[in-house]
Amino acid sequence: MAVHSIRLSSAEIGGLWATYLQENMAVCLLTYFLHHNKDEEIGKTLKHAYEVSDGHVKKIASIFTEEGIPIPDGFTEKDLDLTVPPLFHDLFGLSFVYSMCRMGLINTGFITSSMAREDVQDFFVKMVQENSLLYKESTTLMLSKGLYDRPPMIPYPKKVEYIEKLSYLSGFGKKRPLNVAEITEIFFNTERNYFSILLCMGLLQVIKDKEIHDYIQEGKKISEKQINTFNDILMREELLGNISTIVDVTETTVSPFSDKLVVTLFHALNAIDITMIGHALSLSMRTDLAAYYQKYILDILVYSAKGFDILVDRGWAQEPPHAPDRRDLQKLK
Template identity: 65%
Template sequence: MLSKGIYDRPPMITYPEKVEYEKKQSYIAAAMGKKRPLNAVELTEIFFNIERNYFSVLLCMGLLQVIKDKEIKNYIKDGMEISEKQINFFNELLKKEALLGTVPVSMAVTNSTVSPFSDKLIVALFHFLNSTGVTFIGHALSLSMRLDLATYYSKVIGEILMYAEKGFNIMVNRQWLEQPLKRQIERF
């Protein structure tokens, strides 16, 4: 796959020749505007989020071909834009770190215009994907020790939550969302 250019390999960090220990708080906070290089954990989370968002873009592209409802189509377009913004931000960050950006795996979306799923199922899927997206970004936030990354992750979580509200409103307005079962408390 590498020789054919269809494998999206994660960025590499050279293995250190000796162990060095941090002596200053500047590892977390940028000292006088200078940022330290990404550590391996941060790089892993960035790569994972790029890959996850590439999948999201492909999913959106396929669904946009088959969805006829204008409101749902706009909702999916908005989700695709959020994913594209994340891909662009992370790729630019990797380029600034001299780690190159990742190249999307060239996967084709068929040209079908017949939806294999109902609109209700598609919106419910995006509702689920929004919650997993917040979970993954929150995980990356919890592992990041660079303030610029932590700030960006916090912003993205807010953006996903605002997007999720649009999908929630679509489900409520169309009566596609059932109330969760309420636990009855027995009194003795």
């Protein structure tokens, strides 16, 4: 059977390019968590996560090199200061792996569905499998340490029921109880925002640049608003709400991270958050929930633009690969 040389499509270049930057940033952050970690069990999971992300970075670099595509500029040891006291306690490193895997499963799943060339498709399928196993490992460890908070329980259904009235969609005035899809999305949205608040809390102690400090402060307020909104809904539904009791931030005021790494991380988290809230919106059939999700998508889009402005103004934003400007090429010189 003849072997044909198939060029990478735009989807494949874009998926590999974005994944390289995300996984390179993960390697940098996992290096930090591993350096300060004292918990043996968490250390094993952190090392596993590091090896997985480092393997992804090396594989994508190999593909790009073979294709003659420039490898994106990544983060290096210059973006970390391992000599300063730790900013987070060990449990936060485990929460980071869990959050990274959960968001990565969704994001990588989207990318995988756009891949066709066999080697690239195989790479992303394997990446989904590795993220799945790491997600299971981190969740199991969180459960054993009392860190994982399960979504609300409901009584098992006793029969199959059909929707009989359009009032099922109503979220204002008299409204029906939340269904299981809506409860799930509210719960994990709240969980994700608790993680964001802890991240912001720590970084606000150490970031000295006023523009970036204000940017992080605004992000913390957006997360707090989402938590208040959706916890209020759960409380009104007598589902108690999701309340974090663990604060994993130390008292250090010296940053272990470069400002570039911090703003890039927030920009990546904003993009994932928009995807996750959009997913929640697509599953929520009550109009009040839809209205809240649309509001917060808009808030995060505006907030994300501010972060992008900082990246561009500081010369930190890399331009993704793009199509040529044919009209410019067709001009007579």
